[in-house]
Every structure is written in structure tokens, then in C-alpha cells.
Amino acid sequence: MLISIASGKGGTGKTTLALILATTCSNTTLVDCDVEEPNCHLFLNPEMQFPSREISIPIPHINTDLCNGCGACSAVCLFNAICISGKSALLFDELCHSCGGCLLACPNNAIYEKSKSIGTINLGRSTKHPQVKLLSGTLKVGTPSAVPLIRQLKQETAKITEDVLVDCPPGTSCSMVSAIKDSDYCILVTEDTPLGRHDLELAMNITSLLNIPTGVVVNKYDQFAGDKSIEDLCNRRDTPLLAKIPHNLSFARQYAAGHIPSDFSETAYQIWEQLKSQRSVT
Numbered sequence: 001m002l003i004s005i006a007s008g009k010g011g012t013g014k015t016t017l018a019l020i021l022a023t024t025c026s027n028t029t030l031v032d033c034d035v036e037e038p039n040c041h042l043f044l045n046p047e048m049q050f051p052s053r054e055i056s057i058p059i060p061h062i063n064t065d066l067c068n069g070c071g072a073c074s075a076v077c078l079f080n081a082i083c084i085s086g087k088s089a090l091l092f093d094e095l096c097h098s099c100g101g102c103l104l105a106c107p108n109n110a111i112y113e114k115s116k117s118i119g120t121i122n123l124g125r126s127t128k129h130p131q132v133k134l135l136s137g138t139l140k141v142g143t144p145s146a147v148p149l150i151r152q153l154k155q156e157t158a159k160i161t162e163d164v165l166v167d168c169p170p171g172t173s174c175s176m177v178s179a180i181k182d183s184d185y186c187i188l189v190t191e192d193t194p195l196g197r198h199d200l201e202l203a204m205n206i207t208s209l210l211n212i213p214t215g216v217v218v219n220k221y222d223q224f225a226g227d228k229s230i231e232d233l234c235n236r237r238d239t240p241l242l243a244k245i246p247h248n249l250s251f252a253r254q255y256a257a258g259h260i261p262s263d264f265s266e267t268a269y270q271i272w273e274q275l276k277s278q279r280s281v282t
Helices: 014-024 072-076 101-105 147-157 174-180 194-209 229-236 249-256 265-281
Strands: 002-006 028-032 046-048 053-062 082-085 088-091 111-126 132-139 163-167 185-191 214-221 241-246
Touching: 002 014, 002 174, 014 028, 014 163, 014 185, 014 214, 014 265, 028 147, 053 088, 053 147, 072 082, 072 101, 101 111, 111 147, 132 147, 147 174, 174 194, 185 194, 194 214, 194 229, 214 229, 229 241, 241 265
Parallel strands: 002 163, 002 185, 028 132, 028 163, 185 214, 214 241
Antiparallel strands: 046 111, 053 111, 082 088, 111 132
């Protein structure tokens, strides 16, 4: 199964849950798609199996000797990455989505492409938990979009034959959508606060649009002061509540020290059992 772990907002504990689930499964690969701030390696301490692979995307360049400023490239660009100044075109490559439309539109063949590095990907096996492999990406500082690097990670994921856990970027932006796309199941991690409930519903809307079976895990659960409407939301959206992980001081201390918390391994096994039942249904 390809299981994505996402959240409507940051700080809910999706990376924590991804690590706990990965280390309680006998054989799995954890994919860290939070490429702007990857941190799974801090807990797994992987031994890399190949050197960092550089990932590049094609970016158009303009031959000013051939460009006459006709504006055909600017007209076809949906992202305003090209504008016309006088009799020549100006490129803003931070806005470019590498679609190649400008190359096709240019009547003078004045546009050609060059490769631009956007980051690296790495594969390693954990030295602390040998049953876990880690595939991660690191976005180059200053790169405006993480989507191309996440797509490359997902292509590598397609080659893996064992169960895969995808630690997704926070929020409900394009990066999150790219990370959860084609998942067999998505676990949404939330906290029982009004803001957590609000952003959980946004994330549910995304998984519903993509037709991905979804379950919810409530982290930092407070049985006395928590937002009880999260359970109502799950019932209304016909989304199973897989587990509740309460506040726990030992849990926090282990995580702050760079250790994967072991207090809730039984909860992790219960979640895996529910995922296995989902696999039998699909």
C-alpha cells in the first residue's frame, strides 16, 4: 500500500506518526516529501545507499539575436513568466512551470531550454531501525515551488514493492496535493482545537476530490478541554477516527531528544490493522 500522512496545518504531529508507523512495521519505506524542511533523517540516522542525486527542471532561455518581441511566448504563458519589453522578451524563471509552451509558440525559434537544479534526493537505510528505508528530498534554497521535486520522489516511490509511508508537507497547497496523489489511503493528523478542526475539513475536501480513502488520527488529545466537534465532523463526513494520541510528557521528552517515541507502539499496531483491513477491501 501507498499510505500518505498529511495534515491541514503544520505542527499536528504527522512526521511523528509517520515515524512511529514506519518503525512498527516489519518492512517499509518512509518517503519524506516535506522537501522544504525534511527532518525524518534526524530520527532514523540513515546510511545512504547512493550519493545525493541532483534533480533539475528545464527552464527556457531567450536568444536575443533571434527574438523580435512578437509576444507569442508571453501570450501563451499562463503564469506570466515572460513579458515583452521593447523588441525583446524578458524571462522570470521563478514563475516558470517548465511547460514548454513558449518553445512551441515562438515563430522564430528564439527560445531554447537549459537545466536548472532544484534540489537533491537520497535513499538510505536507518542505522537505528534497520527495517526502515528512507527516501527523502531536499529543495534548493530559493526555489519557489517544491512540486517538481515531490513528483520526482513519487516516481521513485512507484519502483518500491513494499509498503510505503509518505510524510507529506503541511497545509493544503499544491505540494500537499502532489504528495498524496495516487495514494491507496491517506491518514489526516489533526489536533483537537478549533483551528485543527477547520484545517482538517480543508484537508478532507482535498482527499474527497482526489477520491482517496481517508482516516483521521487526533494527536495531543485532551479529553477534558479538546474540541469535541472533530468527532462530529468525522461522523458527518463518514471518515473513520483511527486513533487518539493524548498529551504525554514522556512522549514529548523522547521526541525532543531525537528518539522515536515508543509509548504508543500498541496504538500504531492498531492503526496498521485497520489499514490492512482497508487493503483487503480494495
